[in-house]
Amino acid sequence: MQIVAIAENGTGTVDLDGTRYPVELMLIEDPQIGDYVLIHAGYAIEKLDIAEADARLALFESLAEIYRQETGLPVTLAAPPRQREAV
Numbered sequence: 001m002q003i004v005a006i007a008e009n010g011t012g013t014v015d016l017d018g019t020r021y022p023v024e025l026m027l028i029e030d031p032q033i034g035d036y037v038l039i040h041a042g043y044a045i046e047k048l049d050i051a052e053a054d055a056r057l058a059l060f061e062s063l064a065e066i067y068r069q070e071t072g073l074p075v076t077l078a079a080p081p082r083q084r085e086a087v
Helices: 050-071
Strands: 001-008 011-016 020-025 034-038 043-048
Touching: 001 034, 020 034, 020 043, 034 050, 043 050
Parallel strands: none
Antiparallel strands: 001 011, 011 020, 034 043
């Protein structure tokens, strides 16, 4: 998720495909608007660069696809893969 706002009390707001969530930012060093972060239980626990964020989302999608193929059951990721812009 990407940090879109930071309050003076150390809390922040993150965005995931247009949906915003409140989070605690106290566990990461020097949070900045625009940073990508990994969230667990309402806390930002790790900063990620954009390449790492994309790589992790791709990994989760691959695991979900394997599960779909092996079980025939649907899987919805909590963080949908980012839509890449044409270069």
